[in-house]
Amino acid sequence: MSNTYIGYHFNVEPKEPGTEILIAELGELAFESFIETEEGVSAYIQKEFWNENILEDIYILENPEFKISYTIEDIEQVNWNEEWEKNFNPIDVDGICYVRAPFHEASNVKYEIVIEPKMSFGTGHHETTHMMIQHILDTDVVGKKTLDMGCGTAILAILAEMKGAEPIDAIDIDNWCYLNSIENAERNSCKQISVYEGDAELLKDKNYDVIIANINRNILLNDMQTYVDCLNENGILFLSGFYTEDFDAINESCVSKGLIFEKEIVRNNWMSLKYTKNS
Numbered sequence: 001m002s003n004t005y006i007g008y009h010f011n012v013e014p015k016e017p018g019t020e021i022l023i024a025e026l027g028e029l030a031f032e033s034f035i036e037t038e039e040g041v042s043a044y045i046q047k048e049f050w051n052e053n054i055l056e057d058i059y060i061l062e063n064p065e066f067k068i069s070y071t072i073e074d075i076e077q078v079n080w081n082e083e084w085e086k087n088f089n090p091i092d093v094d095g096i097c098y099v100r101a102p103f104h105e106a107s108n109v110k111y112e113i114v115i116e117p118k119m120s121f122g123t124g125h126h127e128t129t130h131m132m133i134q135h136i137l138d139t140d141v142v143g144k145k146t147l148d149m150g151c152g153t154a155i156l157a158i159l160a161e162m163k164g165a166e167p168i169d170a171i172d173i174d175n176w177c178y179l180n181s182i183e184n185a186e187r188n189s190c191k192q193i194s195v196y197e198g199d200a201e202l203l204k205d206k207n208y209d210v211i212i213a214n215i216n217r218n219i220l221l222n223d224m225q226t227y228v229d230c231l232n233e234n235g236i237l238f239l240s241g242f243y244t245e246d247f248d249a250i251n252e253s254c255v256s257k258g259l260i261f262e263k264e265i266v267r268n269n270w271m272s273l274k275y276t277k278n279s
Helices: 015-027 079-088 123-137 155-162 175-187 217-229 244-256
Strands: 005-013 035-036 039-045 069-075 090-093 096-101 111-114 144-150 168-172 194-196 209-212 229-242 262-267 270-277
Touching: 005 015, 015 035, 015 039, 035 090, 035 123, 035 144, 090 123, 096 123, 111 155, 111 175, 123 155, 123 229, 123 262, 123 270, 155 168, 155 175, 155 209, 175 194, 209 217, 217 229, 217 244, 229 244, 244 262, 244 270
Parallel strands: 096 111, 144 168, 144 209, 168 194, 209 229
Antiparallel strands: 005 039, 005 069, 035 039, 090 096, 229 270, 262 270
């Protein structure tokens, strides 16, 4: 990747949840890569998509609850592999599932997923991914038609296939995530995963036995009825990407649409929920 980039290096206080909120807001713009640092986060955008007013609508920068400063630098070339090697650590879930990059040593766990981490996870993504992996590990998905909504790097779709789910749709609105999901599915020799670029509009006339949605509170609430409509009877819905204080809003939305609450997992103030749809 030889494009010229603009790098923003943010100092965020308090770091959590400030860094996660900042990454989410920057991700709505043309920023394409994020690397968490001890002080906050570094965010990168291709110079052709940058303008000097690009941060003017980033609300957290005006939020008095957070103190955020930053520096900017022009970067002719970024050695992404070097950056990832410095900043990306493997995810080990209960000694059963291990998510690593190609430059990490292999493990001997039951499920090992190898991804090319061209974009940093961020602490929150680590937490929510970890919990969703736990849900999938605890669930029999053999032969179940599965959706990984907001698939990111397709980690959860890949694990679902390793556990016998088929067929699997992986959807993300972000072009980079779409391309990276295809690459990671191929890297892990997956044969049952179809990757699509788009949003919940793609779910019309679809139906699934298992839906995995690790996105964020607002998108989940906005699209919840669509998930419910395309979830088969006795189907399972896994949700994450939000904080514990969002539970009431998420749960009310699910229960009001006929879903049955089954289980919650909490990790460092992040939450993941399991619901079922019964006839």
